[in-house]
Amino acid sequence: MPELKKNMRLLISQNIGFTAATIILVVLWLLYNFLHPRGFSSAVLIQNTNESVAIVFVAIAQTLPVLLGGLDLSVGAVMTLANCVASVLVSGTPFQIILGMMITLLTGTAFGLLNGLVVVYGRIQPIIATLATGSIAIGLALFIRPQPGGDVDGDLGWALTNDLYELVATYGWWDADAGWFAPISWFPVPLLIILVISFGIWIPFKRTITGRTVYAIGSSESAAFMSGLPIDRAKLAAFTLAGFFAACGGLYLAIQTSSGNADISQAGSYTLNSIAAVVLGGTSLLGGIGGAIGSLVGALLLRLLAFYFRILSIDPLLQPLIEGVVLLVAVSLGALRTLQTKNRLRLFR
Amino acid sequence: MIKRVLAMSVAGLAMSCAVAMAGPTVVNGPGANPSCFAQWSPDTKFLQWEKREGPFKLAVVNGFVGNGWRIQMVKTAKAFAEDPSIKDKISEFKVVSTGTDAAVQLGAIEDFINQGYDAIVTIAVAPDGFDRVIRLADKNNVVIVPFDNVLDTDKVMQVNENQLEMGRMYASHVLGELGKLGKTSGKLLEVRGLAGNSVDRDRSLGIHQVLDESGGDWEVISVVGNWDDGTAQKVVADAIAVHGTFDGVVAQGGTNGVVQALLDTDHPMVPMSGESENGYRKALAKYADEGLKGISIGQSPGLVAISMKAAISALEGNVMPQLISVPLPVATYDELEDGLNYWSDLPDNFFTVNEFPPCGVNISGPSIMAQTKDDS
Numbered sequence: 001m002p003e004l005k006k007n008m009r010l011l012i013s014q015n016i017g018f019t020a021a022t023i024i025l026v027v028l029w030l031l032y033n034f035l036h037p038r039g040f041s042s043a044v045l046i047q048n049t050n051e052s053v054a055i056v057f058v059a060i061a062q063t064l065p066v067l068l069g070g071l072d073l074s075v076g077a078v079m080t081l082a083n084c085v086a087s088v089l090v091s092g093t094p095f096q097i098i099l100g101m102m103i104t105l106l107t108g109t110a111f112g113l114l115n116g117l118v119v120v121y122g123r124i125q126p127i128i129a130t131l132a133t134g135s136i137a138i139g140l141a142l143f144i145r146p147q148p149g150g151d152v153d154g155d156l157g158w159a160l161t162n163d164l165y166e167l168v169a170t171y172g173w174w175d176a177d178a179g180w181f182a183p184i185s186w187f188p189v190p191l192l193i194i195l196v197i198s199f200g201i202w203i204p205f206k207r208t209i210t211g212r213t214v215y216a217i218g219s220s221e222s223a224a225f226m227s228g229l230p231i232d233r234a235k236l237a238a239f240t241l242a243g244f245f246a247a248c249g250g251l252y253l254a255i256q257t258s259s260g261n262a263d264i265s266q267a268g269s270y271t272l273n274s275i276a277a278v279v280l281g282g283t284s285l286l287g288g289i290g291g292a293i294g295s296l297v298g299a300l301l302l303r304l305l306a307f308y309f310r311i312l313s314i315d316p317l318l319q320p321l322i323e324g325v326v327l328l329v330a331v332s333l334g335a336l337r338t339l340q341t342k343n344r345l346r347l348f349r
Numbered sequence: 350m351i352k353r354v355l356a357m358s359v360a361g362l363a364m365s366c367a368v369a370m371a372g373p374t375v376v377n378g379p380g381a382n383p384s385c386f387a388q389w390s391p392d393t394k395f396l397q398w399e400k401r402e403g404p405f406k407l408a409v410v411n412g413f414v415g416n417g418w419r420i421q422m423v424k425t426a427k428a429f430a431e432d433p434s435i436k437d438k439i440s441e442f443k444v445v446s447t448g449t450d451a452a453v454q455l456g457a458i459e460d461f462i463n464q465g466y467d468a469i470v471t472i473a474v475a476p477d478g479f480d481r482v483i484r485l486a487d488k489n490n491v492v493i494v495p496f497d498n499v500l501d502t503d504k505v506m507q508v509n510e511n512q513l514e515m516g517r518m519y520a521s522h523v524l525g526e527l528g529k530l531g532k533t534s535g536k537l538l539e540v541r542g543l544a545g546n547s548v549d550r551d552r553s554l555g556i557h558q559v560l561d562e563s564g565g566d567w568e569v570i571s572v573v574g575n576w577d578d579g580t581a582q583k584v585v586a587d588a589i590a591v592h593g594t595f596d597g598v599v600a601q602g603g604t605n606g607v608v609q610a611l612l613d614t615d616h617p618m619v620p621m622s623g624e625s626e627n628g629y630r631k632a633l634a635k636y637a638d639e640g641l642k643g644i645s646i647g648q649s650p651g652l653v654a655i656s657m658k659a660a661i662s663a664l665e666g667n668v669m670p671q672l673i674s675v676p677l678p679v680a681t682y683d684e685l686e687d688g689l690n691y692w693s694d695l696p697d698n699f700f701t702v703n704e705f706p707p708c709g710v711n712i713s714g715p716s717i718m719a720q721t722k723d724d725s
Contacts, residue, residue, distance in 0.1 A: 036464065043463045051456025148475045149501070161481055257451055257478025265413075265449045266474075306453065309445050310460050316411065316423050316444040 017282020018294040020333060025301045032304065035311050042163055042186040049190040050161050050256060052303045054079065056194050057249030058270050059277035059299035060202070060292045061112075064238040064245075066278050069218045069287025070126030072239070074115060074134030075246045076271035077141070080262055082108040082250025084141040087150025087260025090251075097153055104254075105247045111137060112243015116236040126239075134271070141262035148261035150254070157258045160189050190252070194296065197248060201241070202292040210237045218287025277302050279331050301330070372487025373398050373506075373663075381667035385708035386659055389511070389672035396506055398492055400666025404440035405467040407657060410457045412474035412498075414446035417698045419472075422497075422650035424717050425703060426470075429654040434709055438661050441466075449474050458482045458493065468492040468660035470653060476501045476547070492663045496656040497648065499672075506663060508656045508673045512548050515646050515677055516555020516601070519622035522644035522681065523597040524563050526620035534566035535596035538588055540574040540581055542602045548648070549576075552601045570595070576602030576624070578609075578698065585610035597621060604629040605697050608641070625649065625678065627714075628697025630685055637682040645680045651703040654710045678702035 012019050033039030058075050065072035085107050089100030111133070118129040159170040165185035169176040176185065205211045213234035216224035225231055249270075254260055274295075275285075281298025283290025305326055309319050373396040380386055380395050409426045413419060423444055429435065430442045443461075447454040454474050461469050462485050469486070473479065473495045483504050486493045496508040527535065539556060542549035553571075560567050572588050574581030581603030589595070589610065597620045600607045604623030611618065618640035623629045625647025633643045655675055663669045680690050680702075687693050691701050692714050699718070704711050 038463050038465070041463075044460075047456060047459040047463055050459065051452055054452045148477050150477070154480060157481055158484065253452060256481065257455065257475070258480050259475070259477035261451065261475045261478070263449060263451075263475070266451065269448060269450055303453075303456075306447075306457075307460065310408075310443065310457060311464070313443065316409075316446050317414070317420065319446060320414070 015282065015291075015294075017284075017290070018297065019282075021281050021294060021297045021301060024330070025297050025304065028301070028304050032307055032311070037311075042188065045191065046161070046163060046188040048303070048307065049188045049194065052300055053190045053194060053256070054249040054253045055270065055273055055277065055303060056198070056296050056299040057245050057252065058274040059281070059295040060198055061242040061245035061249070062271075062274035062278050063281075063283055063290065063292045063295040064214065064242045065126055065130075066275075066283055066285060067214050067218045067287055067290060068126070068235060068238055069221070070119070071275065071285075072115065072130045072242055073127060073271055074111075074130040074137055075242060075274050076267035076269070077134035077137035078108050078111050078243055078246040079250040079253070079270055080267040081111065081137040081141040081144075082247035083254045084145040084150075084250075084260040084262050086251045086254035087145060087152055090152045090156070090254060092153075097156060101251060104251045105244060108247020108250065109240055109244040112240040112246070113236065115243065116239030119239060120232050120235050134267075138262065138264055138267060141260075141267075145260045145262050148259060148263070150259040152254050152258040152260075154258060157255050160193070160252075160255050163188055164192070193252065197245075198292060198296050201244075205237075205241065206291065210234050214238050215288055218284075218289070220288075273302060274299075276327060276331070280327075302327075371399075371490045373492075376668055378668065378670070380670050381662055382708075385655070385705065386662065386670055387674045387676065388670040389674045393670050393672050394503070395668050396663070396671050397668050398663050398666065399490065401467075401664060403438045403661075403664070405438060405661060405664050406441040406465065407439050407660065408442070408461040408466050408469045409444040409653065409657075410454060410461070410469055410471040411444065411446040412454055412472050413449050418648075418650055418700060419446075421700055421717060422472075422653050425650050425712060426653045426657065428712050428717050429657060429710065432654075432712065435658065435661065447474070451475055451478055455479070455482055459485060462486055462489050462491050466491060467664055468494065468657075470494045470496065470656045470660055472497045473500050474498070479505075492660050494656045494660045494663075496652045503671055506659060506669055506671055506673070508652055508659055508675060510648055510652070510675050510677055512551035512648075513555040513558075515648075516552035516557075517559050518555075518646055518677065518679065519552070519599050519601065519644065520556040520559035523599050523620045523622050524559065524565070526642045527597055530620075532596055533563075536568045536570065536592065536594075538585065538592075538595040538598045538600075539569050539571040540585060540598065540600035540603065540607055541571055542574065542576040549601070556599050556601075574600065574603040574606065578603045578606035578626075580606070582606030582610045582613075586614055589614045589616050595619060600624075604645075605632075608632040608636075611641075622646075625680075625700050625702040626697060627691055627695050627699040627701050630680065630691035630701055631693060631697070633682045634685045634687070634691065642682050644682070645701075646677050647700055647702045649675075649678055649702040649705075650700050651705060651710055651712065654703075654712065655705060655708050658708060658710065675705065676707065678705070 038044050058079050061075045082104050086104040090097055115133050119126050155170050159167045164187050165176050167189050213229040216229055277299035278295045280301050281294030283294055376395050376397045378395045445457055447457050451474050458469055459482055479500055493505050499507040499509050570592055572584040574584050585607050600623045602624045605626050605628040618636050621643045625645050630645055695714055
């Protein structure tokens, strides 16, 4: 038992940023639900998660390059590209829909791989390389969809943006009113999608040698090289996975809005917000510390701040200012560790 | 914990079972107050929602914020919510700006539906993608009113000004004034708006329709001013440097900049058209005698007030057109009067048209500017 306690304490102290973000998220979310006229209802949870899916995936995408010690400025653009591809392909027969989703995810993954190739073999800084490839992604998106529009399957959109009950009822897999199904039928599909994809891919990846190499590179690339770790492979994998997660965000956005929109300013705001979410979730911009689940929490926290504007009366023209101040405070909390260190040199590691 | 999960599942179940498809029914016209809520075209259908008792909960979901027009729109919404004609009908009023992110805007609308709001007025960030919230709104009998940037759908009630007609009036006025000078052909400068935007497209279409119909031999030089004073000033100055003198200027925005460029380059004052910026109207009043015989028509930030009024009218069970055409607020150089339709003491980038007498929307410029930031 003391052994377990010690392990827990170690786990928490090693993930202090993540732990803090999670506690803040839970507290703020509970308070939000108490203030909301329909708090603690399935409808509110569905709305909350629907609004968060795209930014959660883009934040997870951003995490991998950040763990390497770089930044990916193309995540928002790749999401937009996937969004536009999906708006063209995700319709028709069930087979065509599934094929369209596959092609959408493949597009993003391929684009991520391209980023990785440019960074690894082109030997260009990630921030510059992705700035350029991001423009290419937006250009392609505009080419595919010069004007917003598209007809993503409406039933799919309805089924995936509601609770499990509507999903089952829409496709008639089984009797949605069945007794055994009732205890879980309220569960939001978007939340399920987030949890399954992020945990299902991230946790196994983190435990592979490639995954651990990503962390090692972020901590010290030269040490990782000296240790004979597969550096090129890890970088390629990180950027490829980033492309995949960004495409997940774009695909969901297309399903949610049943259309595509090559909106440059929207792509930019997703990229910036993804960096904010990554930092909020306890990942260090210097690399080597953090993780995708932290970014998931960070993205949810970022969205939750805006939810408050709708239940409290705050002047609309002051809202961006308040959001900015709260963000700054939240991110600064992560810097509190600088006050505790005994030796300043530790800050530079 | 278990209790909460249980409560959630029950609530979720109730949510999913109890709702049948509701929403508006398509009915025959005429609609209520047709002088204000005018049908867009003769084949616009009419919608009717179930009548219910006020006062109502009303929300405005703005998208992008950060230019003068949007800020003035938000201020207008707040001023109008305090207007005696409407104050008693509103029990709760909220305004949020979501930025350009579609997911956030959809989320905000869905949130207000969940909170039990009766009507949501919005400027859509994209013409598509609202199917889901429209379906939800219909389920919960919520009235959604997109205005300004309207949606490509006929399932919701929407409010806008007729941009094609506006373009036609711009060109007609300029040709009319040129006609008075005896000119039936010549060189015109067209200053366009934001490329790829439907408003820019429709206004330009209207302008060119009139020019083509006039039969005159018009040489049109088109420049893109993005509806922005700075950009417009630069491109107009460039056009004058390259092409010399124009017989008339057909601008559709950024008009302060257009006039400034004419003054800076010592271009003769010619008939022109433009938006409804206060600075442009000041210039029209000042230079009309020198030949700046202009027309000023604008997309009014006051559209938000009309949309709010339309939402309440729909909630009261009145028959409403699906697409409402708001009368174009027109003022020509000879109709301008300081303190009435322009204000020499207000800033140049203030949009002057805010009053729509047929709608009972009479918020004057000074009363909007008096809206301070702490009285939400």
